[in-house]
Amino acid sequence: MRKKWMWIGLGAAFLVIGCGDEKGPGGVTNAAAPPAAMPVQPKAPAAGSTASDPWNAALSVSGPIIVEHQVDLTAQRDGLVQKIYVDAPARVKAGALLAELDGRQIQSNLAAARAKTRSVEADLKNWEAEAEVLKADYGRQKNLFALGLTSQEQLEHAKYKAESDQWDIKRVTETLNTTKEEEHSLELELEKTKVTAPFGGLIARRYVR
Numbered sequence: 689m690r691k692k693w694m695w696i697g698l699g700a701a702f703l704v705i706g707c708g709d710e711k712g713p714g715g716v717t718n719a720a721a722p723p724a725a726m727p728v729q730p731k732a733p734a735a736g737s738t739a740s741d742p743w744n745a746a747l748s749v750s751g752p753i754i755v756e757h758q759v760d761l762t763a764q765r766d767g768l769v770q771k772i773y774v775d776a777p778a779r780v781k782a783g784a785l786l787a788e789l790d791g792r793q794i795q796s797n798l799a800a801a802r803a804k805t806r807s808v809e810a811d812l813k814n815w816e817a818e819a820e821v822l823k824a825d826y827g828r829q830k831n832l833f834a835l836g837l838t839s840q841e842q843l844e845h846a847k848y849k850a851e852s853d854q855w856d857i858k859r860v861t862e863t864l865n866t867t868k869e870e871e872h873s874l875e876l877e878l879e880k881t882k883v884t885a886p887f888g889g890l891i892a893r894r895y896v897r
Contacts, residue, residue: 763881791881
């Protein structure tokens with residue numbers, strides 16, 4: 689099965705053309721005839737200002753003005769195009785969802801990772817509860833040993849068992865951190881299946897192959 693690739697061009701271009709010069713035969717530049725204009729009465733200078741004030745001088749400029757802000761968008765991962773939400777030409781806002789790839793496999797893996805995280809969290813709570821029981825047993829053995837009702841061997845056995853349980857808690861905690869990182873990684877992969885507009889503008893072209 690061939691994979692489909694998606695390419696979307698998003699941008700905006702504005703063009704304003706003013707008066708220009710036109711070259712005649714032989715490379716001689718002929719100035720374009722200026723359009724007829726109504727005479728404009730100059731404004732009277734404001735009180736306290738002089739005619740030579742540069743801030744009050746008028747400046748007229750003609751020529752082409754081009755403003756362009758354009759970017760080509762592509763999906764961050766391979767996959768089949770599942771749905772296209774916006775077609776060209778169309779105006780969109782920043783963050784708008786433009787298209788989406790098929791992410792069902794990633795969603796399935798993410799659901800399995802989240803289930804594993806919940807399982808490890810429950811396992812950690814079980815170890816923590818057992819640690820409290822062993823801690824209480826060790827305290828009771830110390831009291832019995834102080835009264836001469838238990839042996840040194842039983843006291844040390846309760847002590848080492850309580851300490852061993854703490855290492856099991858650390859092991860399960862690291863396992864939980866690993867499962868959470870795997871879950872976060874799959875969430876990032878799922879985000880890559882969505883193509884969004886980085887800024888507001890006009891969808892100029894759209895290609896899917």
